[in-house]
Amino acid sequence: MAVEKGLRADARRNRDLIVAAAQDLFLEQGVDVPLEEVARRAGVGVGTLYRRFPDRDALLRAVGEESLRRLDDLAEAAWREEPDAWHALCRFLRGSVELRLGVLPAKLEPHLHQGMRAGADLHEIRQRVIAGVQRMTEQAQADGALRADIGPGDIALLMTLQVYTPAGMHNEQAMGRVVEIVLDGLRADGGSPLPGTPLDEDDLHHYTAVRLPPAQ
Template identity: 40%
Template sequence: MKELDQPRPRPRRTRADALRNRKAILRAAAGLIIEEGPTAPMERIARRANVGIATLYRHFPDRLVLLREVALNTLRQSAAEARAALIEEPDAFTALARYMHDSIDLRVGAVMPMLVDRLEMDEELTEARRLAQEAHNALASAAHEEGSLRPDVTAGDISLLIIRFTAPLQATSSSEDDNLLNHRHLELMLDGLLRFLSHENLPGPAISFEDLINMGPAPIRANMLRARQHDR
């Protein structure tokens, strides 16, 4: 007699509270990485996320796993925000401005420089970075094509501006104050990116994504030398 087929157990879905805990841990870790560096105590990350230390280690068994997930999550969110801005906004410059404000809230320009020397860029991280750069480049290219972004501003320049605007300010009393000031000063700076307000070429070297990845004195000096030779 043929045995009746037994119903297959359905894969268990991650519970909503587990997803919330994971997001809270990643958010707390990103904040403490910026404030204290990548060696911020795991116990402090758990407290800030309002979870127990056992919950943290259940999601992320060690510090390196957590740091990698923070980087991966940040890059993926950055790419998603750039794509959404380009689709949803009425013009490319508005999309670029929205993306830069979103990047301040994501704190991508503060988190990634902290982690770049700590992580090995495996295939998944490399692909996430490529997609983030691709989405970022699409925004800058669209703004150039519509004639709103001054032609001597590169996507790398915009990335470096985001890094500068997300670095924590020592003089303020809280990260919330930092965030408000960053958004305020970004609005002041955005006028400088508009093509119709530019009257002369920008001084100094243009920054590429490769320069940012290999950021250090040597690439900066090389670019400055090329820029000076071009101006002669």
């Protein structure tokens, strides 16, 4: 996890624990969960939490940034460790859904979400994720494994797939089934033609672009 420079080892550990606890609780209960509950889950005092994160927005930004960094790590590991681009793409999409990337943005106030995405320090990592998605998509198609009517922008949409879990069904089971159905549909020998045209590189950049409100 990337952290603020100059933190002592104990302060760094506390920060990491807080961000991890916040991520879990925001996904489980929503972004309005009491920060005291975040501190309890992290095993730190409330004062420690507020020293690192003066308000809820600061903590939300840290959680969002950490999710993006984990996504970048996931893309790099999949490309490096899998035998080919198709298996890398499958691993990447499975991991993206496990990270529940679409849940947190859906719970955020839109202006805060855009502000989080506008951070200059995240531009480089965002560009690496975009490049990784393009690389996996193009190579999997060149290998004949990924259907031709899919573009990298389509993959970006699937990265934020949310799965509703019915009462009584384990969340991981539901997500796993849906992801495998999606992956089967991405195969080169997949079923019915898709409506419209593939979402291409321009759509991928548009999907990840930051659109801030006009200055007053």
